[in-house]
Amino acid sequence: xxxxxxxxxxxxxxxxxxxxxxxxxxxxxxxxxxxxxxxxxxxxxxxxxxxxxxxxxxxxxxxxxxxxxxxxxxxxxxxxxxxxxxxxxxxxxxxxxxxxxxxxxxxxxxxxxxxxxxxxxxxxxxxxxxxxxxxxxxxxxxxxxxxxxxxxxxxxxxx
Ligand code: MG
Numbered sequence: 001x002x003x004x005x006x007x008x009x010x011x012x013x014x015x016x017x018x019x020x021x022x023x024x025x026x027x028x029x030x031x032x033x034x035x036x037x038x039x040x041x042x043x044x045x046x047x048x049x050x051x052x053x054x055x056x057x058x059x060x061x062x063x064x065x066x067x068x069x070x071x072x073x074x075x076x077x078x079x080x081x082x083x084x085x086x087x088x089x090x091x092x093x094x095x096x097x098x099x100x101x102x103x104x105x106x107x108x109x110x111x112x113x114x115x116x117x118x119x120x121x122x123x124x125x126x127x128x129x130x131x132x133x134x135x136x137x138x139x140x141x142x143x144x145x146x147x148x149x150x151x152x153x154x155x156x157x158x159x
């Protein structure tokens with residue numbers, strides 16, 4: 001078994017769509033970023049690459065590459081998982097904590113889990129997403145952006 005940890009944060013920016021875990025939150029302020037700025041999916045990708053010791057999201061999908069401009073991050077997640085499987089790894093489970101003052105995530109948690117599970121080719125029971133506020137503390141608490149912590153557990157596939 002191998003464990004990996006991922007972290008990401010993005011600041012809010014007017015005129016952008018908000019996408020978290022592949023789910024669009026219509027009417028909410030979006031996040032600044034080269035891709036769709038899906039901070040949840042990015043943290044999970046880093047947890048997975050970290051568990052496999054295969055670098056990080058920036059080394060695989062550089063934000064200097066026009067190919068990833070406005071990219072759907074769940075496609076990057078699928079590509080990352082394809083790479084992990086090619087290296088003999090399989091996903092045991094993923095757990096993520098999304099920290100933001102808004103939007104309220106509760107009603108959309110299962111939708112995000114479903115989208116992420118589909119992108120990784122695992123069951124929804126292997127994917128946990130939890131939402132928290134930062135109780136008004138620091139920049140995240142002041143509502144300036146969203147931060148995500150994620151962990152992933154991989155196991156070796158024997159054939
Ligand atoms: Mg990011």
